[in-house]
Amino acid sequence: MNGTLKRASLACLLMFGLLMLNVNYLGAVKAEDYRTDSRNQRAFFARYSVDRGWITADDGKTTLAKTVDVGGDYRFERQYPNGKMYAHILGFFAPESSRGIELAAGKYLDGSHPDLLVRRAIDFISNEPPKGASVDLTIVPKAQEVAYNALRASGKRGAIVAMNPQTGAVQVMVSLPTYDPNTIVVPNKATAAKAYNKLDADEQDPLLNRATEKTYPPGSTFKVVTTAEILENDPSVTPETQVAAPQVLDLPQTTVGLPNYGGAACGGGQVSLRYALERSCNTPFAKLGMELGWDKMREQAAKFGMGEPIPFTLPVAKSDIGPEEELAALAQLSIGQRNNQMTPLQMLLVAAGIGNGGEVMKPYLINKIVGPDGGVLDETKPDTMTEAVSPEVAAKLKDMMVSVVQAGTATSAQIPGVSVAGKTGTAEHGDNPAPHAWFIGFAPADNPEVAVCVFIESGSAGTDATGGHTAAPLARDVMQAVLQAK
Amino acid sequence: MTAAAVEVAPVPMTAKRRGAQLAMLAFAIAVVMGAYASVGLGLDGKIPAGMLTYGLGLGALMVAAYLVLARFAPWADPLLLPLVTLINGIGLVIIYRIEQTGQAGASATNQLFWTALGVVMFSATLIVLKDHRALQRLTYTMGFVGLGLLVLPLVPFIGKEINGARIWIGVGGFTIQPAEFAKLALVVFFAGYLVAKRDVLALAGRRLLFIDLPRARDLGPVLITWGFSLAVLILQKDLGSSLLLFGTFIVMLYIATQRTSWVLIGVLLFLGGAILAGQLFDHVAARFEVYLNPESQALYDREFGGSYQLMQGLFALGSGGILGTGLGEGHPKLIPLSFSDFIFTAAGEELGLTGLMALLMVYALIVERGLRTAIAARDPFSKLLAGGLSFILAWQVFIIVGGVTNLIPLTGLVTPFMSAGGSALLANWILIALLVRMSDAARRPPPQAIQDEGMTQVFQR
Incomplete structure (x- = not known):
């Protein structure tokens, strides 16, 4: 019987061999598939097993997003103490997706970034939950609060974005209407999805970051770009150079003319460039734009960063002056109409570039990354994005923009004791009678510490909205808040 | 060669190795206590209060058994x-760990109680059964007892249906799974019957093509067992037990008769039965469907007979990876019945591939020691009984572990010594007692002859 017993033993050996092979196949080869299968809830739990890094501002003194240890399967809960005010910057850390800084700096926040490898190994060995690095933003909380409250008090939809023109550090970024990210971060896929879908279906589009994710016709604020090219093109042109300013400009190949705002006259038909910008006359810039031609206008636009998505921490829609068409179209886009589509962030860069002597700094939101042990892992160094205009042209433009605030359309942006430069815009678009209202500017004009762009979406401000009345006062409050926070 | 040299090198004899056994026992207890501590540290960073109670309790039990x-x-x-x-201790730890997640039905205290009772049964078997060959005289009694136990759950009022399988009986406040005891009785019956009949089974018969067919009346027991397995399968929806018993019987038949043709007939009968059952019964067909395509979303979502539980087990294994999450760090609660049929996958998540290989190795070693006992045994009945008991243990591990890892279609069975459940624990401790009893007989040196008889004396074991 020993022979058959030995063969039976072989059969047992074979059975255990098969079991072991199969277990190895599952545990080593198939493991990755099973681990990442969407039906495997562990991946979901794992999202909450990390002591996620905090998001702060003001060198860590203000907490924008924090993690609370609540224990259980969903151990670390994400909270946004001032969620609505910062929603479009921070984004959210939802069960199945993330957005904003939570997405952009996700690898630092959840500790999976290679820089945190050593730290993660220590946590693993000491059986501590993995801890992420915290992210400190360049936002100035006091100014953000002022911007948010002012825009909210006005009851309008729109965006306010401000940055330090000399560094590119974004100081304020507000978009309204907003939402509360705390409702989307609940650790329950169904509840979170329901909250998200409700926001997504909202006609007011609260999820949209109006400062970066959508383009709008910039209206007269774009005259700054046109003026920049006028000055660049001919160095002999000064603010006092006289330009033609008819009441209505004949557009080639069309029967309609291009009037000034409200059909008004602009001086005596022949005005200085300074006066044209102060009053925001349409006809001189439309005429000069046509004379410059498509190529020069496009080239100048590109020097401010248009035509390409601006490199930024958050997703940015591409701003562009549109495709080449007949000359009449060039006249319209020279005053910020037609296919001219800009994000508020892009128009901010126009103001900031002029304020910074023609040099456009690359905008950024992340000040520094601080490891769980308090050491700085990364710190953003200011970087030049483009050279938009020469320092001479920038000086001339600045001079004219100061006049706009002192004696032109933007007097409501004045700050006592501080010289402010700016340009308003009131952009009609399509058949919608209600215009968008814009303001771009910077202060103090001589050594600017803040550049700002205020954008009020059409319709929300009524049909009589103008950049000067609607947008400029908000810009003034925000610039003042930034300057006072220093 | 001098006479003196021969005197200091007597015939090699089996060592008792009692000291080594005690040391290994202490090591096993230490591993289990370490695992307890690890669960506590993993769950809330503290060594659990129950560690000493459970550890020392298990230690005391095992010292008594020793x-x-x-x-x-x-x-x-x-x-x-x-x-x-x-393996019993690791099972206790994992059940304790699952109990901490609040999964209903997992109770480490109950399992420790049943372990204690298991050790009592182990001791009682060793004390009462001085010579296992006494069982040979009980061959037919055991056969009837076994069949009776198997049918018991079908008796109205006593039988209970839990989770879709009618394999339980209620006695007092307890539920007992009689099939676990039936399996022991039937192996004893098979061993006794086959030892008595093996010659007629092997020799008489006709040759058809290449297969030696036995006489019909000798084939009777095979057919009866086959029919009975199918009946159990049909009436109790207990695929696992019927597969277990039938496979064991075929292998014991082969060991006894040395006839490969019997294995062939058995396999053909089984396949026929399985295909027939698959055609006739939805729950059997469902198992095949799930086996072939467990990841299908439709099967995953199916409420009855779907792949949800199987996939949860595989997700746990995959999430454990090579080293596992560590005890107390996984999510065994996600696997339905993780403390019972699926305890192996729950272990896989927290102990990883490494831990599972170790567990399989331990099972394989137990089986190997049993088979070694069978080969060393001195009489056919002992050989067949030890071989059968070892095989049924290996076969059970293969069926359930292979099932939860989707190596073979899933049929429910308990994982020996690990799954929560008193009946299985008691029955398996008795099984081990029988193996221990037989290994004692096999290793015990025959009565020593008087050494003075001369130097040419040779011992044949």
């Missing part, structure tokens, strides 16, 4: 008890 073994079966295989202690 003392009984040392007294009543001193020549027994030294590895069996420590190996079983280790």
